[in-house]
Amino acid sequence: MRDTKESRLLLVLLIAIAFALITVDIRGGRNSPVDGARQAAAAAFGPIENGLSSAVDPVGEAVSAVRDSGTRHDRLAALEKENAALKAKLGSDDRNRSRLTQLDKMLKIAGEGQYGIKGAQVIAIGSAQGFSWTITIDAGAADGIQRDMTVLNGDGLVGRVTTVGPHTATVLLANDPDFTVGTRMENSDELGFASGQGDRPLRVELLNGKAEVKKGDRLVTFGSQADKPFVPGVPVGVVSRIDPSGSGLTRTLYVTPYVGFSKLDVVGVVVQGPKRDPRDEVLPSKPKPTPTPTVTVTVSPSAGASGTNEQQQ
Secondary structure (H helix, E strand, O other): OOOOOOHHHHHHHHHHHHHHHHHHHHHHHHOOOHHHHHHHHHHHHHHHHHHHHHHHHHHHHHHHHHHHHHHHHHHHHHHHHHHHHHHHHHHHHHHHHHHOOOOOOOHHHHHHHHHHEEEEEEEEEOOOOOOOEEEEEEHHHHHHHHHEEEEEEOEEEEEEEEEEOOEEEEEOOOOOOOOOEEEEOOOOEEEEEEEOOOEEEEEEEEOOOOOOOOOOEEEEEOOOOHHOOOOOOOOEEEEEOOOOOOOOOOOOEEEEOOOOOOOOOEEEEEEOOOOOOOOOOOOOOOOOOOOOOOOOOOOOOHHHHHHHHEEEE
């Protein structure tokens, strides 16, 4: 269409008519006089719109997929995080199971020895080079802990309390060179004193230089007056070596302690001693010897050998 005066007047007229129809349609609502025309237009142009929708929908789905990809990535990240949390929880559960086992063993010792104990956890360990062999536990004066109390775990003697704070305490371990405890031999009741030697076996000096001792014999604590610093009957260790060159007055033994001092976790402080000496009742059960199978072989003479013997006769 050429841009003339008549075409411009026609365009203005059409725009005015359009606005008039829009006004009438809005004011008429559902009873709009142009509703029939709208339905006719919808019938005419509906198939075209559906076709355009079908053509446009894949694009929209692709855009939606791109938009949701961030959401799926976040969901994947969340799942990975949950998986890591489950693994961490599994590790934590394994650790808790280990602590539960240690606690059960310690409670068994406490029950057999009739010790009143306060459970604690090791929260720090002292240096073994140039310093004392010590640990710090998360129980102190507020928990009834006092200096010179016996400390044990599910395996046996750990040490004694040396320093007490409001909520923590320091324990001198039984393998420290400055540590000494009175001991008693199982069955024979031979008395002695055990001293720590760091990462080496405990050194025990028996008061009887002629005491009969053999490898595998076991020792427990002898106990102290008023049960401080040591209560009686706590397992100490097993004789691993006997010094053949005795002085005659004492006899030197080397004892492998029951406790692994480098892997302490749950311990118990004896806050109340036993009413009676448990003696050997707290020692673990001895392992039963494994029977050695014996095989009897019967050899029968062969037929050829019998014939040869007959010919020689």
